[in-house]
Amino acid sequence: MLAAQAKKPAKKPTDKPIAPEAPFVLTVAGSGGPRIAALNEAAEAAGLAPGEPLADARAKAEFLQVRAVDTAADDAALRRLALWATRYTPTASPYDEANGADGFFLDIEGSAHLFGGEAQLIADLTGRLRKFGLPSRVAVASTPGAAWALSRFHAAALFVLPPRQEAEALSSLPIKALRLAADTRAALHRLGFKTVGALLDKPRAPFAARFRAELLRRIDQALGRVDEPLVPVVAPPVYHSLRYLLEPVGTQDAVVALARRLMQTLAHVLARDNAGARALRLSLYNVDGAVEAIDIALTMPARDADHVARLIALKLEALAAMQDTGFGFEAVGLAVTRAERMTAQQTEFTAAGDSDRTERCAALIDALRQRLGPASVRRFEPVASHIPEQAELLTPAIGDTTAWPAADGKMRPLLMLPKAEPAEVTALVPEGPPRRFCWRGVSYDVAGAQGPERIGAEWWRAPPEVCASERQAALTRDYFVVEDAGGHRFWLFREGLYGRETAAARWFVHGLFA
Amino acid sequence: MNESADLTAARNRAAIMEELRRLMPGAEGLRTALPFGLFAIDSHLPQGGLACGALHEIVPGGERAIAAAFGFIAALLARLPRTQRLVFIVPGYEQRHYGRLSGHGLNALGFDPARLILVETAHRTQTLWAMEEALRSGAPAAVAGIVDKLDLKLSQRLHLAAADCGLPLLLIRPARDLESSAAATRWRIGTAEAARDRFGLITRPRWRLHLERVRNGRPGEWVVEYDHVAHRFSLAAALADPAHARSASQKAGEETNRQAHCA
Numbered sequence: 112m113l114a115a116q117a118k119k120p121a122k123k124p125t126d127k128p129i130a131p132e133a134p135f136v137l138t139v140a141g142s143g144g145p146r147i148a149a150l151n152e153a154a155e156a157a158g159l160a161p162g163e164p165l166a167d168a169r170a171k172a173e174f175l176q177v178r179a180v181d182t183a184a185d186d187a188a189l190r191r192l193a194l195w196a197t198r199y200t201p202t203a204s205p206y207d208e209a210n211g212a213d214g215f216f217l218d219i220e221g222s223a224h225l226f227g228g229e230a231q232l233i234a235d236l237t238g239r240l241r242k243f244g245l246p247s248r249v250a251v252a253s254t255p256g257a258a259w260a261l262s263r264f265h266a267a268a269l270f271v272l273p274p275r276q277e278a279e280a281l282s283s284l285p286i287k288a289l290r291l292a293a294d295t296r297a298a299l300h301r302l303g304f305k306t307v308g309a310l311l312d313k314p315r316a317p318f319a320a321r322f323r324a325e326l327l328r329r330i331d332q333a334l335g336r337v338d339e340p341l342v343p344v345v346a347p348p349v350y351h352s353l354r355y356l357l358e359p360v361g362t363q364d365a366v367v368a369l370a371r372r373l374m375q376t377l378a379h380v381l382a383r384d385n386a387g388a389r390a391l392r393l394s395l396y397n398v399d400g401a402v403e404a405i406d407i408a409l410t411m412p413a414r415d416a417d418h419v420a421r422l423i424a425l426k427l428e429a430l431a432a433m434q435d436t437g438f439g440f441e442a443v444g445l446a447v448t449r450a451e452r453m454t455a456q457q458t459e460f461t462a463a464g465d466s467d468r469t470e471r472c473a474a475l476i477d478a479l480r481q482r483l484g485p486a487s488v489r490r491f492e493p494v495a496s497h498i499p500e501q502a503e504l505l506t507p508a509i510g511d512t513t514a515w516p517a518a519d520g521k522m523r524p525l526l527m528l529p530k531a532e533p534a535e536v537t538a539l540v541p542e543g544p545p546r547r548f549c550w551r552g553v554s555y556d557v558a559g560a561q562g563p564e565r566i567g568a569e570w571w572r573a574p575p576e577v578c579a580s581e582r583q584a585a586l587t588r589d590y591f592v593v594e595d596a597g598g599h600r601f602w603l604f605r606e607g608l609y610g611r612e613t614a615a616a617r618w619f620v621h622g623l624f625a
Numbered sequence: 626m627n628e629s630a631d632l633t634a635a636r637n638r639a640a641i642m643e644e645l646r647r648l649m650p651g652a653e654g655l656r657t658a659l660p661f662g663l664f665a666i667d668s669h670l671p672q673g674g675l676a677c678g679a680l681h682e683i684v685p686g687g688e689r690a691i692a693a694a695f696g697f698i699a700a701l702l703a704r705l706p707r708t709q710r711l712v713f714i715v716p717g718y719e720q721r722h723y724g725r726l727s728g729h730g731l732n733a734l735g736f737d738p739a740r741l742i743l744v745e746t747a748h749r750t751q752t753l754w755a756m757e758e759a760l761r762s763g764a765p766a767a768v769a770g771i772v773d774k775l776d777l778k779l780s781q782r783l784h785l786a787a788a789d790c791g792l793p794l795l796l797i798r799p800a801r802d803l804e805s806s807a808a809a810t811r812w813r814i815g816t817a818e819a820a821r822d823r824f825g826l827i828t829r830p831r832w833r834l835h836l837e838r839v840r841n842g843r844p845g846e847w848v849v850e851y852d853h854v855a856h857r858f859s860l861a862a863a864l865a866d867p868a869h870a871r872s873a874s875q876k877a878g879e880e881t882n883r884q885a886h887c888a
Contacts, residue, residue, distance in 0.1 A: 468708075468710070471762055472710050472742070472765070474762060474764070475758065475759060475764040475765070476742065478758055478762070479744055479755055479758060479759075482751070482754065482758075483751055483755065487744060487745045487746065487747075488742060488743075488745075489743050489744075490738075490739070490741060490742055490743060491728030491738035491741060493728065493738075499727075499729070502728075502729055503727065503729060503738075505743065508742050514739060515732055515737060515739050517732075518729075518732045521729075522733065523727060523729040523732070524692070524727060525692050525696050525699065525726065525727060525731065525733075526691070526692045526695060526725065526726065526727065527724050527725060527726075527730065529721055529725065553689075558818065559818075559821070559827075561825075561826055561827055592827060594819060594827070597687075597689075597816055598815075598816035598818045598833075599690070599816050600692075600816075600819065600827070600830070622724060622727065622730070623691070623692035624692060624730075625692050625693055625695060625696020625697070625699065625700075625734060625830050
């Protein structure tokens with residue numbers, strides 16, 4: 112058994128880059144505020160330790176860089192590392208929460224000789240981990256418990272324990288080496304037990320009576336009296352199917368038919384795993400060695416061969432002009448580049464069921480996106496802003512829609528001009544509503560004007576240093592709903608407040624009402 | 626005694642069903658028409674409303690009436706059940722000229738913007754393809770869009786696609802490029818002065834509808850106003866003297882303005 116402990120590679124991409132040479136800690140929410148969960152060497156040198164409150168740490172270290180722990184990313188990184196370690200043995204098991212979640216077990220029974228022995232294996236392992244930039248501590252022992260304890264608390268970073276010497280090796284280690292819960296550890300500490308050896312010398316019966324079963328189980332696990340099963344990490348499934356052809360194909364129909372056949376084989380595997388494809392890649396291997404890749408994105412996870420084939424056909428049609436098939440394709444591969452969970456759904460008895468419509472909608476959006484480009488199929492997304500042109504966003508029509516707030520009775524134009532267009536306006540008084548205006552070369556007599564609706568610049572959005580320089584640009588607007596004699600309704604605004612912001616306010620047409 | 630009680634129950638049920646049918650159009654069976662809910666207009670149309678499964682042309686009456694045409698379509702489609710998505714297909718160049726649909730504007734007309742899938746196309750071929758694709762997919766409850774040039778053959782193709790899937794296709798057609806087409810109806814939408822309350826504030830938009838062409842129906846002309854809260858069309862007070870209405874609203878508008886200045 113081998114236990115490897117690697118320092119957490121937890122780094123989150125954030126706006127401010129981390130300077131590795133300065134103290135840097137990751138924090139986790141604990142009792143009485145955030146506490147340090149992990150730290151780098153500089154922070155250690157500054158006298159910080161895991162578990163310390165962040166407030167104390169800030170007092171000790173100057174210029175402390177702090178980020179919150181991203182547990183999910185840590186787990187994923189550890190899993191990836193454990194998967195990588197299956198190069199040594201098929202049974203690699205990342206630590207769970209009770210084990211500290213910062214390393215992995217490898218069951219190297221029977222595979223160590225392939226690397227020239229246990230010592231050579233761990234030397235190879237640490238060497239490779241160092242190349243990844245991960246300092247590590249590795250121990251080999253007959254039980255996972257002993258390996259775990261030695262990897263953490265033995266003086267040497269690399270250590271191989273000969274069989275049946277667990278008790279001697281562990282006896283000098285602190286109680287912490289037994290992977291006990293915090294309260295059990297505290298109780299033992301109170302009773303004066305400092306090392307594992309002190310526990311091993313005492314009779315078992317009083318411990319069984321006074322402590323939870325955990326204590327004796329951990330001791331037995333470390334000494335190999337009871338088994339500790341490991342849960343091996345399983346590589347995520349790879350959905351890929353490839354077909355070699357006797358005779359190269361060059362026509363679009365043939366490629367689409369092949370893609371459909373490949374998707375049918377993949378659909379079975381996907382259905383078994385309750386998964387659906389969100390992104391696919393069709394690779395076309397040309398006879399002269401070139402490989403063409405066609406990427407397809409789907410709005411909803413799907414495993415319908417006909418739908419995928421249709422999307423591929425649409426994409427190929429769009430590409431047809433620039434594509435040169437040459438001598439044709441000798442192999443065609445289809446891979447699911449992103450799979451998502453897709454649960455089986457009850458079909459509706461009536462044809463016009465809502466879920467059915469959602470699926471058809473997704474299929475329509477997929478088809479339109481394939482042909483017209485991903486940016487051309489969009490939906491409206493509300494944005495909390497008062498500035499009319501920033502109050503909404505057109506986003507690609509993927510995923511769930513955001514619910515819109517109920518209309519609040521403000522008049523908003525149905526058509527917004529892409530950019531507010533200047534208009535020449537005559538008004539009776541400078542701050543009054545327009546009387547006449549000229550826009551796009553046509554002059555309109557105003558029959559009725561409603562307003563003003565005053566919309567100021569959103570000072571809280573701009574960062575403070577920008578604010579001073581941009582104060583001129585961000586002027587207050589007075590919006591008027593204006594109707595001309597013919598019943599056309601316009602949305603005009605006057606930019607800038609007379610006297611305070613500007614000497615000569617300018618007028619713009621911003622939208623058309625229905 | 627017993628019999629009469631049964632009869633009353635049956636009548637009640639019939640009344641309830643009638644009420645339900647009115648409240649939930651399309652709940653049972655396929656919808657065949659989009660009614661305006663106005664007898665004056667519905668009686669001119671063969672199906673008692675804008676036929677589903679047909680092509681309808683909406684012509685803005687004048688260069689600046691395009692917003693009114695969009696408003697008319699949004700008002701009509703807002704009356705469809707809320708769960709269903711709607712597709713608008715608009716060429717990018719048209720958007721750059723007239724401006725693009727605004728979510729808050731649709732919201733103010735009672736049309737939930739989250740229902741809308743907005744498709745932007747680069748040229749006419751794409752527009753027509755996207756329309757047919759959207760119709761044939763059967764996903765949305767209706768398809769609307771702008772097409773500038775449309776000959777008889779293309780319009781027949783679109784009409785057939787709409788008829789096959791029983792969805793209404795509403796096309797905004799610029800007045801300059803009108804040719805004969807296979808559309809079931811052709812509407813000319815003109816602007817009209819909005820309905821105002823007694824303080825001179827705009828309450829409801831008004832449109833001048835001119836049903837120019839209708840297959841198996843009668844053409845007609847109306848001024849309607851639209852209530853975005855109740856999703857209801859109503860005839861604008863046709864008998865009121867327009868000159869009188871205007872002067873009243875103007876006076877009210879001036880007064881409010883004057884008050885604003887004083888304050």
